[in-house]
């Protein structure tokens with residue numbers, strides 16, 4: 273079973289305008305409300321790929337009800353802690369030729385609610401994988417991800433972590449199955465400017481040295497790098513019209529881990545990851561299975577190191 277953990281989920285409110293007038297009245301051309309948050313996105317794509325998944329985390333208020341109903345409609349098992357002190361955030365994704373994102377801070381989580389989540393995670397067993405994804409709510413301790421990782425490992429489960437900064441850095445020592453920074457996150461993590469592919473690979477290798485089992489570096493339209501052991505692979509992205517990049521990275525994690533869970537090898541997982549990321553980039557919502565399958569045949573992988 274692949275569990276996903278989203279400590280700070282969201283409704284993603286996607287708003288499209290023709291010509292954004294800052295300081296003026298804008299009329300929406302189109303809008304869409306989707307369940308969001310990184311782990312939730314991973315679960316939604318895993319489900320479409322036919323992998324077993326359960327979504328976990330915190331939900332509150334009417335926005336939390338919306339997300340629960342959306343997951344139920346898609347047949348995704350969910351086991352969230354309901355919080356009492358606020359509503360799950362609404363993140364605005366503004367499309368105006370480019371994409372501008374305004375993410376909320378998220379509601380407060382009490383110590384009691386945090387403990388309730390820890391209790392729920394006692395269900396994890398050997399053979400399970402948990403994907404910890406997204407920002408850490410500011411009311412939780414800075415080492416909360418680390419606490420959860422230690423606990424999951426005691427129970428024999430593997431983990432993937434997709435977050436930024438210190439929580440990501442600290443998680444490396446626990447040997448995550450996968451980390452997937454994009455090129456900007458990788459540069460930020462090491463406080464450097466990365467200009468060449470060689471530099472990307474060098475910093476990706478550092479993540480392996482610090483403990484990650486596999487490193488995926490996503491580069492949006494430039495494809496992705498997989499660094500594993502002494503080997504480095506590059507995948508191209510298939511051609512297509514970009515409609516939405518929100519959740520492309522999460523879809524990539526779903527494709528990669530889902531394929532491994534379904535018995536695929538590392539190269540098949542890499543290919544499925546890239547195809548899933550691109551299928552989301554070419555869709556209004558997250559990728560559907562049909563498009564992922566179609567794009568999978570168009571991803572070519574080259575060993576470059």
Ligand SMILES: Nc1ncnc2c1ncn2[C@@H]1O[C@H](COP(=O)(O)OP(=O)(O)OP(=O)(O)O)[C@@H](O)[C@H]1O
Nearest residue numbers: 454490491492493509517519520521546549550553
């Ligand atoms: N413009 C694009 N064209 C084709 N494929 C894309 C494009 N953008 C993203 N993808 C696919 O999705 C993968 C992940 O994208 P990206 O590098 O943008 O991740 P990310 O920054 O973590 O995304 P997000 O945070 O928006 O979910 C890429 O490696 C690629 O396979």
Ligand SMILES: O=P(O)(O)OC[C@@]1(O)O[C@H](CO)[C@@H](O)[C@@H]1O
Nearest residue numbers: 282308309310363375406407519
């Ligand atoms: O604020 P965080 O937790 O870093 O990111 C949240 C978020 O931007 O990530 C997802 C896309 O990856 C969206 O569904 C969601 O709105």
